Amino acid sequence: MSAIEPGTDDWQRLSTRMLLVHPVQELLRAWPVLLGLVFAGTAGGHGSWWSLVATVVVILGGLLRWFTTTYRITPEQVQVRKGLLRRQVLTVPRDRIRTVDVTAHALHRSLGLAKVEVGTGRTDRKSDGVKLDALNAAEAARLHEELMHRVSAPAAGAAERPRETILASMRPDWVRYGPFTLTGFVTVGVIAGVVWRSLNEAHVDPRRIGMLRALLDRFDRTPLAVDVLVVVAVLLVVVAVASTLGYVLAFHGFRLTRNDAGTLHVTRGLVTTRAITIEERRLRGVEFSEPLLLRAVGGARCIAITTGLRVGRGAERGGSVLLPPAPRAEALRVAGEVLRDGVPFTGTLAGHGPRATRRRFSRAIGAVLVVVAAALALWGLGVVPAWTWQAALVVVPFAALLAADRAHALGHAVLNGTVVGRRGSLVRRRSVLSCEGIIGWNLRRSFFQRRSGLATLVATTAAGRQRVEVQDVPLEQALRTAEEALPGLLTPFLEG
Amino acid sequence: MRLRPPRHLVSTKAVGYWTLRALGGWLAVVAVQVVWMLNDGGHARWHVAGLILTGVLGAAHVIVMPRWRFRVHRWEVTSEAVYTQSGWFDQERRIAPISRIQTVDSERGPFERLFGLANVTVTTASAAGPLKIRGLAHDAAEQLVDRLTEGTATDRSDAT
Incomplete structure (x- = not known):
């Protein structure tokens, strides 16, 4: 590994090939405006001129990004300088680096480039860390290696490369x-x-x-x-x-590997390739999720609950994908391998009892009945036709099915040093959070929950969705769970 | 096994502050309804019925909510943990270990100043877990902040 010497703290530029990519990217981003200018201008007869001027401006702006962006990596920190009018210097201390993400979209790949994103452990919605868009693919890979493995294994010299074990790789039939x-x-x-x-x-x-x-x-x-x-x-x-x-x-080409230096790697993608590295000491748990349709065909997926990953969209909202939709057994195996313990995913969970079941039914059916009543009233007043309340009434059995499935899903346990909570029907999630990752408890009780002696226990964490919920659990059970997961924290406030 | 509520109540002046704030909200609703009625011309009966409904709901809320809230809002700090209880119709208790505290803020809005109140917010590294103590007397809030910052300053880990 060719580490960057402490002395060479010169500022470096992005790959010169980005002079081609930046303008294209900016044009793609600006096309609605450019198109709008053409249409807006046709009335005055100067549309094409204006859009030509705008195109030139956009291209120049793209070119300027290369000239204004520089970065350097010192033994202590990663710095990026950027901006033309508003000069910015972003600094990330290297011991705060938690993830390094290498992506390459089609344009990058055709030119042999890759983008490097450095994630820090902040709660990460506002600060998007440091982005280097883009470097030569080889340089990006080297940087990735250097930043990640220096952090987690300072002692490992150039003598031996850490070993990689494959935990999962995509099979075509998935x-x-x-x-x-x-x-x-x-x-x-x-x-x-x-x-x-x-x-x-x-x-x-x-x-x-x-x-x-x-x-x-x-x-x-x-x-x-x-x-x-x-x-x-x-x-x-x-x-x-x-x-x-x-x-x-x-x-396409999904692969999950574990590096002995203490990291997990995910590589995936057909046109845009992504390589994501997760430090294992930042991993707080795994979410095993089964959306309804996927559950019907025996599939499931896994998501890492980890600090320092940018909170993504859709399926990745809770963190990074550890396994795409795959056979359930495979998902269970991978989840267990990642945590080095399969028990939290297979162990039996304590159910939440008849009161929790009743609450699910009264909420699901109650909501539909309110709609039915409203539709009936409006029909009585002659505002809406009769089919509205009839249609609402047809929904009742489906609501009941949903409620039954949701009630069936509820469960929790403390297994081998992890808190496990399961809930949901449309997306059933079994969240496994290591007890060390819990940084507090919220005990929520709505008016109706108090009347039926239930509570929603929330374990707060700095990782993933920031919380793991144990929904509608009898209060006594909630307290026992919290006390078992983090012994002593609640003790001074308990009586009886 | 039972989880007892936190020991300390917030300032009694908070009741007045919550009443004023709730009243402000309801008056805004009434104002919108009145403007609508004046511009609409017709449908007088519906408008009056709406105003009466707003009046009844508003009065109930303004009378019940602050007193209920005052009985619920409680807090306690031990050498190990911060423990709060808040809400009224829906209630929530939050517990965070002192060792996981990241920041301790206190803030006062203009109306809270008028009542001599302050809020204290204790945050942890989780976006789901800030502990907010609302409606503390100003000096009590200052003492609490001092105490908590002393406790957390000795801890150097990054608490995630």
């Missing part, structure tokens, strides 16, 4: 779980939104497009029920295909 991830819904929704808006902006009447009109004419001749069925079927197929594509794009 793609069958792709359609059940529903990520396609979002994609299809976004595309539909964009198309709809562009049509509106350009004042195109969909009815005037020949193909669409032929389609609409056909719908006019067939009965409504058939139309609805056809539309739903087409939508389902499109969503399933989009979800599968999304799965392949995100998780």
